[in-house]
Amino acid sequence: MEQSFLAYLRGRTRQLPQVAVGIGDDAAVIDWPGSAASDQPQLRQVACTDQILDGVDFRSEDQSLCDIGFKAMAINLSDIAAMGAKPSSALVTLALPAENATEIAGEVYEGILEAAQKYQVAIAGGDLSTYDGPLSISITILGWTEKPWLRTGAEEGDALFVTGALGGSLLGRHLRPEPRVELAAKLKDKVNVHAAIDVSDGFSLDLDRMLAASRMGAELELETLPISEAAHQFAEKSGRTPLEHAWSDGEDFELIFCVAPEEAAIIESTDWGVPVTRVGRVVGRTGLWKRVATSKFERVFPQGFVHGETDVAATN
């Protein structure tokens, strides 16, 4: 249902001027009514919402409820970071199985509050219900920035970067994602990011989404791709290579972004506290291309996790 329904929604929901960027980016950008009249730099609101459901996005019988609560916050914070925004507040809605509802809510909230404290997000409100259904956590995070990073801004010739190391998050990292909130703020201070996206469904898939939104492609130096230790471990038993894991595994929650080529040196000469690796460049021909010789490229295809879930609000 996803693609056709998403198209239907896009067609019907972009009519009012207060929403500058709606369905189709990591988060929505909402304009502040009085902001245009002010002589301050114009702060804009960024809002994203993501729900996770027991049996679909996690399994409560196998995972700690505290971890699940933390992750529900982290995936939303990753979307806010991918917009280059600073998170401010969260609204938290839980639908709880009637049996043990208080205990479940308490454990889930431990993780939610831990993430809130770590990333300085206020829990502004929410809703709690009990029902005859699986645990569902739906979080909206509001943030602010003067100039949001969109998926659409990549320009031909841009240098392409990725944070952290990719692949194998299923071995454990996915339980406690580290959204790149601080790094996004630091990048913002030093360079002009043209486009960004977070890696939720797989590096190649999310890169391809960002480039498609920008109507661009990329030439990649695949040997530079930062491969995580977990991807190597996973490869030992999966029958796939570490590179394949880095290329397609979901839930890395790293950032992919691009800047003008003349800013690449600033990024490469700065200690960001987290690895930030140059992996290729944005090109005018669409698709992903890997270098196979000095000036020869072959088409490669994105691969990743397309869930039974439609992210309406650019919440990939």
Next chain:
Amino acid sequence: MEQSFLAYLRGRTRQLPQVAVGIGDDAAVIDWPGSAASDQPQLRQVACTDQILDGVDFRSEDQSLCDIGFKAMAINLSDIAAMGAKPSSALVTLALPAENATEIAGEVYEGILEAAQKYQVAIAGGDLSTYDGPLSISITILGWTEKPWLRTGAEEGDALFVTGALGGSLLGRHLRPEPRVELAAKLKDKVNVHAAIDVSDGFSLDLDRMLAASRMGAELELETLPISEAAHQFAEKSGRTPLEHAWSDGEDFELIFCVAPEEAAIIESTDWGVPVTRVGRVVGRTGLWKRVATSKFERVFPQGFVHGETDVAATN
């Protein structure tokens, strides 16, 4: 679980300065980072979130999905109106039973989009998932106002008003609530509302909540209470009086508010397009009191619908 868990949450979630009003009002009030530095009147953000669940808040087999979608928006808009705010944007999250997911989403969205258009709210984003569970609709609405109406602002001597007519919404009105968004904007232009709440769980229960938050009580002229035609009809078969229905029926989605006594005449002499009825006055002694003689009052007790649902974010 509700009361103890709510207390626990309140104790743990009011630490960061960006949230001026958190859990415990109709919506949260979130401060805009740069706003204090501006010389414009300071606009503040109001955010509320409410979920409705099949089998708890509605029954999809008996109700039109389009009505349910409309109502999911309307109950949130009513919270925004009760804050005296103007709604701007909505984030819509649906968890859909896997069977017929597209059809269900389409019908629910018809109602959501109808409400969005009627009240000029942009759908900024959201999330869609399918799962093995009942239909769940969770909506966050963002709005703005310079001076939010809180539950806490009632002052001794204030004149107490209610909009519309009360009771019997179960006979049909509850399917298509009319949130008082426009009326709130008109009131804001003409008078200084001290405190407000919307009637979601019953006039007396919500009035009592507002007054308790203000540490006040009220002396009521119960014969002035505006009783709906539906309350009269309902009384014919329910064995209860029309007044009892007006006193305790939920889902009226009218506004209760109070203003300084010298502003009462402005309200009573203005045509608001909707009845606005003076029903009593705010007094320093707590509790609800009905007039039984010229200067004699008897204590009356709030009654209404306390659902198996805890509204964490002041979303009553």
